[in-house]
Amino acid sequence: MKIKFVDLLAQNEEIRDRIERELAELHRHTAYVGGESVESFEREFAKFLGVDHAIGVGSGTDALRLALLALGIGPGDEVITTPMSFIATTAAVLQTGATPAFVDVNPDTGNIDAEAVRRYLRGGDFRAPNGPKAILPVHLYGLPAPMNELSEIANSFHLDLIEDACQAHGARVMTRDGWRSAGSFGAAACFSFYPGKNLGAWGEAGAVVTGDGELAAAVRALRDHGRISHYAHDRIGYNARLDALQAAVLRAKLEHLGGWNARRRRIAATYRDLLRDSGLLLPLELPGVESVYHLFVVRSPDRDQIRQALLNDGIECGIHYPVPIHLQPACGALGYKPGDFPVSESFADTVLSLPMHPHLKDSDLERIAGVVRSAMRSNHTSLAGGLRPETSVAPPLANGN
Ligand SMILES: Cc1ncc(COP(=O)(O)O)c(C=O)c1O
Structure with a gap:
């Protein structure tokens, strides 16, 4: 499914x-x-x-x-x-x-x-x-x-x-x-x-x-x-x-927004539990701010492999954003170059947006976390065998902006 x-x-x-x-x-x-x-x-x-x-x-x-x-x-x-x-x-x-x-x-x-x-x-x-x-x-x-x-x-x-x-x-x-x-x-x-x-x-x-x-x-x-x-x-x-x-x-929809946002926050907490110690960088829950988790974005150098494993399993996911704005062709005239904003560039290379919407079930989250964990395990096995997977620069996005 x-x-x-x-x-x-x-x-x-x-x-x-x-x-x-x-x-x-x-x-x-x-x-x-x-x-x-x-x-x-x-x-x-x-x-x-x-x-x-x-x-x-x-x-x-x-x-x-x-x-x-x-x-x-x-x-x-x-x-x-x-x-x-x-x-x-x-x-x-x-x-x-x-x-x-x-x-x-x-x-x-x-x-x-x-x-x-x-x-x-x-x-x-x-x-x-x-x-x-x-x-x-x-x-x-x-x-x-x-x-x-x-x-x-x-x-x-x-x-x-x-x-x-x-x-x-x-x-x-x-x-x-x-x-x-x-x-x-x-x-x-x-x-x-x-x-x-x-x-x-x-x-x-x-x-x-x-x-x-x-x-x-x-x-x-x-x-x-x-x-x-x-x-x-x-x-x-x-x-x-x-x-x-x-x-x-x-x-x-505004009548439902408070409830939907609360459910998004609970989903984020469940993801965090399920993916704890997986080796992924998870979004932080910081004191003094309350995110509404429009997206649940994890980070990993193995992003492309995890993304492919999710897609193979019928789990939609996205990358927000694979190219930082200063490196977009449309912004070439601004004169920026690779290396100008290293933190943004590292986000672009490693971010992966997992499914996030208020109607996800706990069983969906368990299945997603299972696929992510096993993709990470098998990728480390292949790395141990000496294969360094290529990282794609801008995979196609299925989810608009
Ligand atoms: C951060 C951010 N800024 C601006 C926009 C532009 O909004 P719209 O697509 O409604 O023009 C979006 C929407 O995708 C966005 O995510």
């Missing part, structure tokens, strides 16, 4: 009754773009995160681009970010005309390293004429980046902080004032509702969240052709609106 990497059908079964009612409503009202269901979702998602404003947009990439533009980031400006992410994080910076400046990630977490950010800022050797204007951390795999440290750095260097929270719906960070949601720290935070995310739509969707009313108004205008009233446009904007069908699905 196949084990899926994500199981969207199982999610649909849980929301079936509500979504049928919502679709019947949509059928009657024919308000397909914007409207009441989008506004309700925006209010409910803002409440879920404990922020003042959420603005639904067309995708996570739109959310990043519009948040950066609304903050005035553009040509000549630098945005400090991580090379260990989906390419959209960097693409959004480039789409504003600004220059991404990468710093390496922390070897324990894969998240941007706060000390490396500080060193970069102190070094003063910048890549664009205006120097750094913002820091754009990513909460990689659902684990919050070091937000207390990054907030402090952003304050002392007078930079905007924008969170790429596309993988971290409901993750939390302990602060001096108690737990806060990932997404509530920056001037703005950006979410993707790509179908496989912890909160996923039935198509493309995203949101910008912010505590700043003026910024929220600017993003609202930018997502809708710079519109400030029906026929008045005070700037050239984009068509980046959220549609009502996606909002209806997101409202229905």
